[in-house]
Amino acid sequence: MPDSVRYTLFIPVCLALLIAGFCTAPAQENLRAQLFGVADSLILRVKERKADILAPANYKKAMRYYNGAAEDFKKGGNLEEMRENVANASVYFAKALDIAKIGEVAFSAAMAARTDALSADAPTQQPELWKKAEEKFNRAASDMEDGDMGSGNRLGSEATGLYRSAELEAIKSNYLTPARVLLEKAKKISVEDTAPQTLERARQLAARTEEMLKQNRYDTDEARELAQEAKYEAAHAIALHQAIVNMKKDDRNFETTLLGIEEQIQRISSALGLKARFDAGYDQPAGEAIEAVKERDRAIDTDATALSTAASDIHDKEVENENLRQQISSMEKRVGSLTDTEKELQQRLATHRSQEGTIRGVEGMFTSDEGIVLREGSKIIIRLYGLSFPSGKNSIEPQYYNLLTKVQQAIRKFPKSEITIEGHTDAIGTDEVNQKLSESRALAVAEYLMANMGVEIPIASQGYGESRPLATNETPEGRAKNRRTDVVITPIW
Numbered sequence: 001m002p003d004s005v006r007y008t009l010f011i012p013v014c015l016a017l018l019i020a021g022f023c024t025a026p027a028q029e030n031l032r033a034q035l036f037g038v039a040d041s042l043i044l045r046v047k048e049r050k051a052d053i054l055a056p057a058n059y060k061k062a063m064r065y066y067n068g069a070a071e072d073f074k075k076g077g078n079l080e081e082m083r084e085n086v087a088n089a090s091v092y093f094a095k096a097l098d099i100a101k102i103g104e105v106a107f108s109a110a111m112a113a114r115t116d117a118l119s120a121d122a123p124t125q126q127p128e129l130w131k132k133a134e135e136k137f138n139r140a141a142s143d144m145e146d147g148d149m150g151s152g153n154r155l156g157s158e159a160t161g162l163y164r165s166a167e168l169e170a171i172k173s174n175y176l177t178p179a180r181v182l183l184e185k186a187k188k189i190s191v192e193d194t195a196p197q198t199l200e201r202a203r204q205l206a207a208r209t210e211e212m213l214k215q216n217r218y219d220t221d222e223a224r225e226l227a228q229e230a231k232y233e234a235a236h237a238i239a240l241h242q243a244i245v246n247m248k249k250d251d252r253n254f255e256t257t258l259l260g261i262e263e264q265i266q267r268i269s270s271a272l273g274l275k276a277r278f279d280a281g282y283d284q285p286a287g288e289a290i291e292a293v294k295e296r297d298r299a300i301d302t303d304a305t306a307l308s309t310a311a312s313d314i315h316d317k318e319v320e321n322e323n324l325r326q327q328i329s330s331m332e333k334r335v336g337s338l339t340d341t342e343k344e345l346q347q348r349l350a351t352h353r354s355q356e357g358t359i360r361g362v363e364g365m366f367t368s369d370e371g372i373v374l375r376e377g378s379k380i381i382i383r384l385y386g387l388s389f390p391s392g393k394n395s396i397e398p399q400y401y402n403l404l405t406k407v408q409q410a411i412r413k414f415p416k417s418e419i420t421i422e423g424h425t426d427a428i429g430t431d432e433v434n435q436k437l438s439e440s441r442a443l444a445v446a447e448y449l450m451a452n453m454g455v456e457i458p459i460a461s462q463g464y465g466e467s468r469p470l471a472t473n474e475t476p477e478g479r480a481k482n483r484r485t486d487v488v489i490t491p492i493w
Contacts, residue, residue, distance in 0.1 A: 032073060035069070035073065035082060035083065035086055036066075036069070036070070036073075036086060038086075038090055039066055039069075039086050039089050039090050039093065042090055042093035042094065042097070043066070043093065044398075044399050045093075045097060046059065046062075046093055046096055046097060046100075047399065048399065049097060049100045049101075049104070050100060050103075050104075050111065051093075051096040051097050051099070051100035051103075052096070053111075053137070053141065054096075054099060054100040054103030054104065054107065054111075054141055054144075055095070055096035055097075055099035055100050055103065055141065055145050056138060056141055056142060056145070057142060057145050057146075058092045058093075058095045058096040058099060058145065059092070059093075059096045061088075061092045062088075062089045062090075062091075062092035062093045062095075062096060063089070064089075065085045065086070065088040065089035065092065066085070066086065066089035068085045069081075069082045069085035069086045069089065072085070099144070099145055102144065103141060103144060106144060106149070106152065106153060106156060107137075107140065107141070107144075107156045109156075109157075109160045110137055110140070110156045110157075110159045110160040110163065112476050113159075113160045113163035113164050113167065114133070114137065114159075114163050115476065116163070116164075116167050116428075116476060116479075117130065117133070117163045117164070117166045117167040117170065118391040119167075119391060119426065119428045119429075119479065120166075120167045120170040120171050120174070120428050120429065121170055121174070121391065121392055121429065122163075122166040122167055122169075122170040123391075124170075124392075125169070125170035125173040125174065126166045126169045126170050126173065129162060129165055129166035129169060130166045132162050133159055133162035133163045133165075133166055136155055136158050136159040136162055137155075137156065137159035137163075139155050140152050140153075140154075140155035140156040140158075140159055141156075143155060144156075167217070168213065168214065168217050171213055171217050171428070172209075172210060172213055174429055174430055174433075175209060175213070175223060175224060175227040175430070176206055176209055176210065176227055176230070178227075178231045179202065179205075179206050179209075179227060179230040179231040179234050180206065182202075182231060182234035182235055182238065183199075183202060183203065183206065183234050185238065186199055186202075186234060186237055186238055186241070189238070189241065190241075191237050191238055191240075191241040194240065194241040194244045194245065195236075195237040195238075195240040195241050195244065198233055198236050198237040198240055199233075199234070199237040201233045202230050202231075202233035202234040202236075202237055203230075205226050205227075205229050205230035205233060206227070206230040206234075208226055209223050209226040209227045209230060212226065216474070218427065218428075218472075218473050218474040218475075218479075224430075224431075243257070261282075262276070262278050262282075265278075265282065265285055265286065265289070266285075268289055269285055269288070269289050272289055272292040272293065272296070273292070274288055274289065274292060276288070276289075355491075358413050358414070359373070359375070359380060361413065362380065362382070362410045362413060365406050365409065365410055366382070366386075366406060367386075369385070369386050370384070370385070370386035370403050370406070371383050371384040371385050371386055371387075371403075372385070378490060378491070379488055379489065379490050380414070380488075380489040380490075380491065381486050381487070381488050381489075382407060382410060382486070382487040382489070383484055383485075383486050384403065384407070384484065384485045384486070384487065385480075385481075385484055386400070386403050387400050387403055387404070387445070387485050388400070388483075389441055392437065394437070394440040394441045394443075394444045395444070396444055396445065396448055404445070404448060404449065404452070405452075407449065407487055408449055408452060408453055410487075410489075411449070411453070411457065411487070411489065412453075414489050414491045416491070416492040417489050417490055417491045417492060418460075418489075418490040418492070419449075419457065419458070419459045419460065419487070419488070419489055419490075420459070420460045420461065420462055420487075420488045420490075421442045421443075421445045421446040421449070421459060421460070421461045421462070421485065421486070421487055421488075422442055422461075422462050422463070422464060422485070422486040422487075422488055423437075423438035423439060423440075423441040423442030423445075423461070423462070423463040423464065423485055424438055424463075424464050424465070424466075424468055424469075424482060424483065424484050424485070424486070425437055425438050425465055425466050425482065425483055426466060426469070426473050426478075426479035426480075426482040426483050427466040427469070427473035427479070427482070428473070428479065431465060431466065434465040434466045435463060435464075435465035435467075436463070437463075437465075438463030438464055438465045439461070439462070439463030440463070441463070441485065442461035442462060442463050442485065443461040443463075445461070445485055445487075446459040446460065446461040466482070469482045470482055470484070
């Protein structure tokens with residue numbers, strides 16, 4: 001009996017058995033793959049090309065048919081109806097992909113702005129602005145889908161502006177929220193009346209941070225420092241306010257407070273071998289302490305220079321002795337051992353050729369979209385640009401399973417190796433958040449690989465956050481390069 005006839009008979013029989021609960025799990029999986037395979041592959045392409053966003057109407061129709069077929073399959077419904085629903089779903093998925101090609105060009109600016117807003121965690125930090133941007137973009141995509149190019153372009157431009165605003169406000173929130181919370185607290189407890197200078201400095205620092213982020217939202221290092229200083233000054237103003245309020249409750253607290261300050265200065269002076277006197281105020285003991293610190297620094301620098309010179313002389317002698325020992329050893333081995341040396345060189349050459357062949361094989365396993373294979377000394381680095389994570393999360397999505405399978409195959413080519421997964425982020429967000437995110441993503445990849453390798457291969461993980469950028473964080477392209485996962489293989493040949 002031909003395979004096509006055999007399969008045609010198998011499907012209704014298995015469906016009937018499925019209803020009765022007798023069809024085996026492998027048979028069910030095989031049947032589902034035959035029915036839904038094409039549609040499932042189209043769904044992956046739709047997600048990759050963002051067609052669900054760029055062609056929402058066709059995507060919704062496709063999913064309605066697809067979900068209907070999936071529900072019928074669970075219940076063991078009519079085979080022809082399932083086939084028809086899956087076929088209709090595939091048609092609308094294909095339409096969505098065609099429309100997405102136009103949308104990728106028409107909405108390139110909006111999509112780039114949307115990606116940057118997601119990276120800044122705008123949906124959480126600025127939910128109202130994000131919602132407005134999404135609604136505007138959905139309307140733009142729907143109009144473009146209906147053939148109204150003019151309205152689509154206009155709404156797409158408006159959505160771009162909203163996404164950029166949401167991104168900027170989210171970045172501001174990430175940096176300025178701690179300072180703003182303290183400034184609001186200071187306002188409620190009337191810090192303005194007791195520590196106006198310090199409070200005004202905190203406000204000015206917060207304003208400078210905001211202005212700096214407006215001018216260049218991606219050059220965040222200086223803005224981060226200003227925001228931290230604004231937070232400190234706001235907390236400083238509140239602390240001064242509380243101290244002043246306490247002193248005003250009892251006039252005797254003024255003397256107690258000043259004596260407490262003198263005690264702290266005296267502790268510093270004592271540590272420097274001085275005895276502070278306050279009969280002429282605080283300037284003299286403070287100046288004496290500063291001069292003592294400078295003198296100590298000069299003495300330390302002098303000692304360090306002398307130690308460095310001595311250490312350098314000792315190192316030079318050690319290097320000279322080691323060179324002589326190596327020369328003697330080399331001469332001893334060469335005498336009467338030329339044949340053995342030639343054999344060893346030939347063996348090392350053959351081993352090197354084999355190693356190079358293995359590495360070239362790994363290089364050919366990955367497409368340019370998936371990643372590149374680099375060498376760094378004795379290490380081999382598989383840089384996975386094709387592996388992406390949802391914004392702010394560490395979950396590995398199904399469309400990347402094939403890529404990670406290739407990584408597993410590459411690792412198996414180096415059976416005696418040390419493996420480390422390194423996670424890297426761009427500079428959007430705080431250092432602490434990016435560090436934790438890079439660590440959790442690297443750990444997720446390491447755990448996935450170990451769970452699916454089939455043998456016990458220890459794989460370490462390490463997150464570096466935004467500390468090791470490959471490109472500038474001021475452009476979307478640069479940030480995309482900095483968001484990466486590196487598989488570092490250190491072979492033990």
